[in-house]
Structures are given as C-alpha cells and as structure tokens.
Amino acid sequence: MRAAAPIAVAFVLLACAPGPRDPAPAPHAAPAPSAAALAPPPPAPLCARRGAGPAPAPLDATHAGSGVALAGLGGRTFAFVADEDDAALHTVDVDARAPLARTPLAGRPAQVIVLDDGRVVASLRDRGLLEVLEPVDPGAPLARRCLVPVASEPVGLAMTPDRATLLVASRWGRALTSFAAADLRRLGELPLARDPSAVVGSADGQRAFVSHAVGGRISVVALGAGGAPTSARELSTDGLEWRFQPLLSKKPMPSAFPSDPPGPRAQRAVQRPPASRVERRGSQGFALARAPGGAVFAPIALVDPGPETRGGGYGSARAQTVVDHIAVVDATGERADVPPVSSHLGTLGCQLPRAAAIEPGEEVLLVTCLGRDEVIAYDARAQIPGQPPRVGPVRNRELFRASVGAGPTAIAVDSARRRAVVFSRFDGALTILPASRDPGPTEIGAPGKRLVGELPVVVLPRASRLDAQxxxxxxxxxxxxxxxxxxxxxxxxxxxxxxxxxxxxxxxxxxxxxxxxxxxxxxxxxxxxxxxxxxxxxxxxxxxxxxxxxxxxxxxxxxxxxxxxxGMGPPAEAAVLTAEERAVTLAPPPAADAAEGAARADLAGRGDALFHSSEAGCSSCHLGDELTTDGARHDVRSATRSDAVRAFETPSLRFVGRSAPYYHDGRYPTLLALVEGVDGAMGHTAHLSADDRRALVAYLESL
Known part of the structure; x- marks a missing residue:
C-alpha cells in the first residue's frame, strides 16, 4: 500500500501538467539563441566596399578605363587621376578646378576605373597588381582595400555593360584577365599576341576588343558565361597608300575620294600617271573607344618601313614614313575597316596616339596626341563602316584641335556637360576642354580649326617626379x-x-x-x-x-x-610583396594554375640545361648570367642578296620572348621557328626532340 501513494501523486501531477498541444512557456522567457546567432558575423570580403554612405557614381558611358576616371557625387564631378611618374592617384574637383587629395599607391598606375559601388581600381603596371581603393571623403586620400595579383604589366581596364565583370589587359604578360567586380575574384585568363594595351567591352557584353601597341592587330575576344574570356581572333590594322605622281597637265580635274584606288575613273579631265601601291603596317595601337552604336575606333599610325632592300635611311627615302589614321571595327567584331590613304598631314598628323574617348551624344571622337601635345576631335559619324565616305581628304573628318600640356596620355568624357578631362603626364596637369561639335571660339590654322582662348588647367601636387635630365x-x-x-x-x-x-x-x-x-x-x-x-x-x-x-x-x-x-626597367613578372601588402592581397591563383606555372618552370629549367650544353652550343656566343653578348661578329649564313655585310654582332637575349619577330631581318615570326630554322648556322638544334625544342623556347621566353 505504501507504493501506491507515490504513483497516485504522480498521476495527479500528470493530470495537472499541460498537454503537448497546450504549451505554456513562461511569459518573460526569451527563446534560446541558435549556434549561428552566437557565432561572430562573417568578415566582409577583403576587396568589398565598407562605407555606408553615398558612393561616387562612375561617369564612363562606355565602361572603359583610362588614366583619368570621372565620377559624380552630390552634383559635383570628381576626377581620379593615375599618375605613373608620381606612383599615386590624385583626386580632383573638376567643377572647382582644384586638387583635393593625393593617394600613394603600391606601384605605378597605368589606368583607373570606378566600379558601380564607388570603389576605384588602378592597374599597377610595374608590379603585376591591381589596387582596389575606396573614397571615404572627397577631400581625403582614398582608403586602401586590397591588392589583386594579375598577369605582368596590367595596363588596360574596362567593364562589361552590366558592370559585373572587370577586364584587364596585361602587356608584358600578354593576356586578358577577367574578374568579378563584386569581390575581385578571378574568372579566367586568356593568352594573347604580344603587347596588348587598351581594352573595351562590346555593347552586348559578348566580346572584348583589345588593341596591341605593336604588330598591327586588334584581338576580338569572346566572353563566356560570367565574363570569362574563352577564345580570341585577330583583325589586321595594316593599310594601303596610293602614291600619285604629279599631274601631266595643269588642267583642273574632278576631286576624288581619298579611298579611290587608281584606275579608270570616269573620263578624267587630264591623264594621271600610274600610282604606286604601298603597303603600310599598323602600329602605335595604344587606344580604343567604343561608339554608342557599338563600332570600336582605334587611332593608329600607318608605317611604311620601306622595301626589303637597301635604302638611304630608315624607311622609304624622303617619304612620309608615319601617317596618322583611324581603324574602325564593326560592332560584331567581324572586320576592321582601314580605308586606303592617299593624303596625310605630314608632321602635323597624330603620329603617337595614346588615348581616345567618345562623347556619345554628339558622337565626337577625341584622341590625345603625344609629342604634339594636342587633342584632336574627329567626326565619329563619318568613320563608321557601311556609311559613304565624305568627299575630300582624310583631314576633313577632323572637327577641331586643342593644345594641352606636355605628354597627353589619358582622356575621359563627362557627357552630361559635354566636356573632356585630359591628363598630361609630363607636366602633371589636367586640362578641361569642350567635347562638342560646336566647341566655342576657334580659328583657322594648320591643318584646320583650333580652339582659341585659355583652357582651364589643374596642376597636380606631385610628391615625386623624374629628375630634370x-x-x-x-x-x-x-x-x-x-x-x-x-x-x-x-x-x-x-x-x-x-x-x-x-x-x-x-x-x-x-x-x-x-x-x-x-x-x-x-x-x-x-x-x-x-x-x-x-x-x-x-x-x-x-x-x-x-x-x-x-x-x-x-x-x-x-x-x-x-x-x-x-632608367627604363621591365615590369615585374610576379609581385614581391611586403608583409603589410600580403595581409591585404587576395589569395594566389587556383591550384591548377599554380601547377601549370610549376610545370612551365620545370620546362624552362630543362631548356636552360640544353641552352648551356656543349651539344647545342648556344652559350658560346650568348655569355653570362644575363646572356648579354660576346661582343663579336659572326657569319651565321643569314645574309641575303640585300645585305651589305655577311657577319652580324651577337644580340642580347634580354627579354627576347617579348620582341618577335627574330633575326636581323625579322624572318622568323616566333622563337620556335627560330630554334627550328638555325641548325648548324647558329648552334645545333636538329638533334633535339620536339619536346626539347619547346623546352628551349620556354627557357628563352623566361629571360
């Protein structure tokens, strides 16, 4: 009977207890926190924006970088200027025409671009890095966020139209790399021909156009899902010139289009002697600009290096060796239009174009001309392929010229106010000029209209510069x-x-x-x-x-x-980071790329041994750790009928992988062709297997 008492009590307690469908927690008890809630919040991505306030909005209508990037905030326009000689980024109030701040960088910047959330990215050409910064106050230096490794000598920057992908052209590294704009995660990289320079994205986001400083080509790169580059093909910017002899009669004759080939043109009033056809090579491909309709403009120089024989100087004797020109790639990247030239401006032409931008509303193409210290405005509507050419020589496409400071290397357009901002690197100054078909007061001079009156100039407060010499x-x-x-x-x-x-x-x-x-x-x-x-x-x-x-x-x-x-030095192949820089540098490339790099290094090491072997005999003339030269002349049976001598001095092999074509007359387009073509005349390579020859090339490319 004693045992029944506690059982009865237990039933009573169970009867009084709340059932499972009638919970009654204490009225003031808080729910227990979850493990996720107890954990600290995840850190923001290293390169992410951290500020909570308003961010400057990019003003680049075609999403292209330059040495100057414009952004708007609070009704004001700011310029971020990449000053390579000062290794710094300058912030300038364009409206007040006043420098606001100088931000020292981890290297020498080539270009700068503003991301959608206001962060600023600069390409550090001497260190193989991108530097990501964030404006925190217009009057203060930018806050450094992170460093991002990229192929050697990054120069050109651009965004895809959706602003989700950043494109980077690396000149020394010969590559186009894409990054996710949100966190600067690398999406992909594609090898290109030598010296890629400027880059712009197509209007539909499916392609990137890349100019090459030398070689007369533009690469059209297909962009896959997410903006990763997948494949490339090249368009030539080589052109033709028709050289006409003086007329045989002083009678007037009808005017002709400059692109007309010689031939039976409709009962001429006088007989003209036959014209000579001169092939010109595209060069100085440093600049690109995309029009609203999608066509891409490439200011270039067309060069006549002369016939493959002996000449009186360097090039054709007493001919205009360098002619300024503009190549145009259609929006789909199918073809490059390089109309023939039959007239030029001589020494008044833009022989060293270095930057270009388009004012989209009026379709005015602006090109900076190094050496002449000018900006030339062209009629972009007259250049688009498929439209009839304008009557008259090429210079009639020019709208006006403006004088700027020494060394104009960058330009950006503020389309809302029809103005352009030009950075003159040698002077360290910005010039603000109109970007309109009606730019204001002009005067007629050589070769056309020139802006008159003083243009606004902002001198940057540099902390370092080149010495006077x-x-x-x-x-x-x-x-x-x-x-x-x-x-x-x-x-x-x-x-x-x-x-x-x-x-x-x-x-x-x-x-x-x-x-x-x-x-x-x-x-x-x-x-x-x-x-x-x-x-x-x-x-x-x-x-x-x-x-x-x-x-x-x-x-x-x-x-x-x-x-x-x-004082010129090569850009770093891979950035050597300080301890402070390592803390803010994104992780290195994926393991697959690291493994590929290790395999390439092993291949180059094998080529090193072959190069210095007695069987190959390469190092008997190319001496020393830096492979300079033995200072002697050798007859390697390379002289042709056009050569005045048969023996040639041993050239240096420093950076030989970046200087194609090869031999004294450029007969070999690649190092592999050279290695395979010189057996018995310059070293011995016939006994090498195909793998050994590739190893030797890998070693030469590493020098």
Missing part, C-alpha cells in the same frame, strides 16, 4: 612632329614605343634590319648595331640621327635621352 629626355624621346629628330617628324618612340621595339623590319643602307629593343639592353651590350661597328652609344646615336635626316640634337639633349632610356 630624365624629364627632358622623356619629352625629347616622344617629340613627334619635331624635325630635330627626323625629317618627317618621327620621334624615337615611333620605332621604340616605351623604349621597346615596333616589331617592324626597316630598309637601311645595310639592308633590311629589325628594330631592336632598347629597354634593358644598353648596358653591357656594346658594340652597337646589327653589324657591331659602333663601339659606343654616342657613335651609334649619331649615325641614327644622320640617317633620320633631322636638323639634329645637341649633346645635352642626346645625354638626356640616354638617361631616360637607361
């Missing part, structure tokens, strides 16, 4: 249109863009000769010239000036050019 050498090296260097206005940079080579073979008194690279090849490589007949740089320079037929440069000017070129 190198700064003077920089100006002289790019002095296009100046007859001191050449009779036809060529500049040193016409054949040696950025101190490198133009990938062309020129007619010379000794025969056809390929342009050598200057950067990194002046020290320890004497004697100079393909024939090795000049023991010092001064003698070689004097002969070059004589053949160019200019009025001449003084010793101080010559030494300034030497100082400028000697």
């Amino acid at each position: 190198r700064a003077e050498g920089q100006r002289l090296f790019h002095a296009a249109g100046d007859r001191r260097t050449a009779f036809d206005g060529r500049a040193c940079a016409s054949c040696h863009p950025d101190g490198r080579d133009d990938a062309l073979t020129w007619s010379t008194p000794e025969g056809p000769r390929q342009t050598p690279m200057l950067m990194g090849r002046l020290v320890g490589t004497a004697p100079y010239g393909w024939e090795g007949d000049k023991k010092d740089l001064e003698g070689h320079f004097a002969r070059t000036m004589s053949r160019l037929g200019g009025t001449g440069l003084g010793p101080d000017e010559r030494d300034a050019i030497f100082a400028y070129v000697r």
